[in-house]
Amino acid sequence: MSVSVVIPARWKSERLPGKILADIAGKPVLWHTWDRTCQMQLAREVVIAVDDKDVFNEVRTWGAKVVMTDEKCQSGTERAFSILNQLKGDMILIVQGDECFVDWRLLDNMVKAWQENETDIITPVYRFKNWSDVEDSGNVKVVVNENGRALYFSRSPIPHVRGVNPLDWLEKHPFWWHIGVYGYRREVLAHYAKLPRSSLEEIEKLEQLRFLEAGFHIQVMETDYHELSVDTLKDLEKARKIMLKDLVK
Numbered sequence: 001m002s003v004s005v006v007i008p009a010r011w012k013s014e015r016l017p018g019k020i021l022a023d024i025a026g027k028p029v030l031w032h033t034w035d036r037t038c039q040m041q042l043a044r045e046v047v048i049a050v051d052d053k054d055v056f057n058e059v060r061t062w063g064a065k066v067v068m069t070d071e072k073c074q075s076g077t078e079r080a081f082s083i084l085n086q087l088k089g090d091m092i093l094i095v096q097g098d099e100c101f102v103d104w105r106l107l108d109n110m111v112k113a114w115q116e117n118e119t120d121i122i123t124p125v126y127r128f129k130n131w132s133d134v135e136d137s138g139n140v141k142v143v144v145n146e147n148g149r150a151l152y153f154s155r156s157p158i159p160h161v162r163g164v165n166p167l168d169w170l171e172k173h174p175f176w177w178h179i180g181v182y183g184y185r186r187e188v189l190a191h192y193a194k195l196p197r198s199s200l201e202e203i204e205k206l207e208q209l210r211f212l213e214a215g216f217h218i219q220v221m222e223t224d225y226h227e228l229s230v231d232t233l234k235d236l237e238k239a240r241k242i243m244l245k246d247l248v249k
Contacts, residue, residue, distance in 0.1 A: 004089030
């Protein structure tokens with residue numbers, strides 16, 4: 001079983017255009033994501049999928065494997081699907097280009113978990129510690145069954161703990177924070193173009209719901225990795241401070 005990692009990198013991000021080349025500690029956001037991903041032990045190849053010629057030329061200077069994709073791709077999954085015939089892996093692992101703090105050990109652990117229980121899709125989750133994070137609609141929540149399969153993803157706090165003050169919900173039930181890294185069985189990703197955009201995907205703006213509605217299984221894997229992607233200017237400033245602090249150590 002071989003693994004191909006795709007790093008989709010969209011230039012015209014809605015909330016922070018051009019963020020993938022924004023500087024953090026002297027290197028672009030995308031470079032940090034690629035560099036950390038390349039530390040994986042279980043990846044056969046790491047491919048950066050871009051939609052901008054200038055980004056393509058920049059990435060080539062790093063010695064990275066890079067391919068051009070259509071700028072009309074609506075998601076990282078669609079961008080990875082568009083180059084599926086150029087990928088060698090049986091498992092396609094997708095790491096978003098703005099995940100500049102991604103832990104390569106998390107990625108290797110995803111591969112190991114998938115090898116032990118080959119499922120349609122595998123994705124990591126982190127247990128919420130603070131209620132303010134649960135309330136934040138920017139943090140995606142997921143409800144899972146006793147076997148670790150995802151039942152539903154939402155931007156709203158789920159599940160609802162009836163008759164209990166929301167501030168006490170975390171004491172009554174585990175709430176899971178979805179980390180936006182996916183591992184697809186190659187054959188599952190190949191179905192992407194045949195799957196219609198689902199109504200739940202449209203209203204929640206969460207692409208994984210398309211696969212759930214179509215009947216595919218999504219296995220979750222618990223992790224201690226706490227996601228910090230660069231989605232906004234505030235995120236970028238925070239990332240710069242963290243990276244600078246790490247360099248000083």
